[in-house]
Amino acid sequence: MLSGKKIVLGVTGSIAAYKSAYLIRALIKLEAEVKVIMTSASCDFIAPLTLATLSKNPVAIDFIKNDEGEWENHVELGLWADLMIIAPCSANTLSKLTSGNCDNLLIATYLSARCPVWIAPAMDLDMFTHFSTTSNLNLLKQKGVRVIEPTSGELASGLEGKGRMEEPEEIATLIHDFFTPKSNLRNKTVLITGGPTYEPIDPVRFIGNNSSGKTGVLLADACAERGANVILVTGPTKQVVKNDSISIISIRTAEEMLTAVQKHWGNSDVGIFSAAVSDYRPEHPADQKIKKKTDHLSLNLIKNPDILSWAGNQKKENQFLTGFALETNNEIENARGKFIRKNLDLLVLNSLRDEGAGFGYDTNKVSFLLHDNKIINFELKDKRQVVEDILDQIEEYFK
Template sequence: MVAGKNILLGVSGGIAVYKACALTSKLTQQGANVKVIMTESAAKFVPPLTFQALSRNPVYTDTFDEKDPAKIAHIDLADWADIVLIAPATANIIGKVSNGIADDMLSTTMLATQADVYIAPAMNVHMYAHPAVMKNMKQLEEWGYHFIEPGDGYLACGYVGKGRLEEPESIIKAVKNHQYDNKLFSGKKVLISAGPTREQIDPVRFFTNRSSGKMGIALAEAAAKFGAEVTLVAGPTELEVSNKRINRINVTTAEEMYDEMHKFFPSSNIVIKAAAVADYRPKQVYDQKMKKQDGDWNVEMVRTKDILQSLGEKKTNQFLAGFAAETTNPIEYGMKKLENKNLDAIVINNVSTEGAGFGEDTNIVTYVNKNQQLDEVALAGKRDVAEKIMKFIDRDMKDDK
């Protein structure tokens, strides 16, 4: 997954620069075409000539050192790269990139590149844990940058803890694994529903539920990351998607979600119904605000269309997965839903469990396929849970062939 790739290696200043030398050598040996950008601080630890000899390409250190007058160097490098790897990545370069600062060759190139970016931090354990550094890394993750976590061990400053640059072999393995994941659903069309629905009573009142849409959006992001063409049908939620390639369709009511899901269903390969759709809606919708009156107000409710049931009835060759948010006997009810609605898989979660409820940033789920194989996913961020679910789906689709 690196042979033949154009890899731009950004080297920022720290004692771990010596590992970047080995990283350059190993990437080159595996068939990658490597070009190196060094910060001024990095060049104080290892001279650029070392990286030039290892990569057999010029090394870039100065934004204004234009080696070819026909090209603007930082734009040319940004366009040239298939993969950008910053190793070691100091707190300084992470802060620059996350805040859009472009004051040297590396940070300027980072603003211009559209390639996959991998960041391997290396710094003191307390620096790594500083809220500013954590915030900057979180921002970059939200923008789609990929982090290769540092290892634990003895640091050059004398401390023992997290912050040591990962070994070159592990960095290359992480890049390869991610590049492989990027192609899991290449050529596949994935349809996902997310969020709640709102069922109007009058111009100022409506029925809804506590769903935030976080899980469904995380699934859409994961599917897009793995190379799928993704359509997301989203109920009312303020959450945005970071991957601009996702085709997002906003709806409000269960009826609108039903129509959009059925519109895209025939052309989809994988369909995941993660939305918490209202089971009932008011029978009567008022054009004017209902005024407060003496006594009770009874609102008659009628059933909405069962989106998942209807998709299961129309399923041909689609892989159809649903969600079961339960509070009692979750596995039992989830398994019934799997069978009754003609699903290929069901994702079950007990929303009364701490860390797994609506609106949480984390989740705990059990994935069950149509062969009743159970895969438990322990407490984790919804992005991680979503990626695991997509990999389970990939596995089951391959097993069905």
């Protein structure tokens, strides 16, 4: 995904301008934020309203953006972007990029941009093969502009040859890959547990906890973004994964989670066991709803299976196992004991003493316990960043 990435899309006067609509849609689907700059010539090929609607942002065309004389700040646009791409890029705009002929808002923004700049040329065969076009493309490449080579096919003139703008889906994939760091988790199988478990007392009541399942879902999405094959075993949660490639196994009880883990752990490279598993369950759940007949009700609880311990005992030499600990006292001592007993490679420790950490928050403050008594302490962070820290640490193992 491209969540948080800001992309300026320049659209120039070309019959391929219609493809910009599909490119915007593909980038928005990847959760990028898109702002569009159109040249006046491009407006003859596609309506600004179309691109404004798809991008969910006003389209910039002129230096003066309204009847009140308000200035369209090309400097701010250039500084705002994480990537600027001109698609389609006409022969006319290509010439202006090399000469710096700043007679429109798009070129002014290009001259102000501090981010990577890409172009996707689109023009007829004779124009593309002309020596001036070839010279301009080579000069831009030397200066660090990435040129997305056009494809061959039928052109607007009726000729066959090179000059068609690359397809929007392919460009969106290139942008996604550009912002996705090369990952040591690519093609690794990652087994993740998340959410709470619900242990039935009767058909309508259960023993559970306050886990929202958010961390497990964030871990699953982040692993998938890094190219891993993800299996998420999750207890009841309202959280929804964003990546369609994730295999989801929904469970309710600890025993159901154990069964799923036993099925998949042997073929996994990484285990990240973030689920808040209930330690105990009622020994004899009632078949019918328990009626309120007495002032007191006693439940006989028995211990649930220790899923993390089972995985640690079964762990092979080439597997990496991560566990989580939530402590309220003697945090490091208790966590270190858990790290050793359960044969872990990484333990993520958080404390209920830390404000903004634990269940129900979008933030967390954790420490990593590693082999050789190594401890890494982190400040309070957004849970998404905590997840990235966890995966960065796991990737160190596979380097």
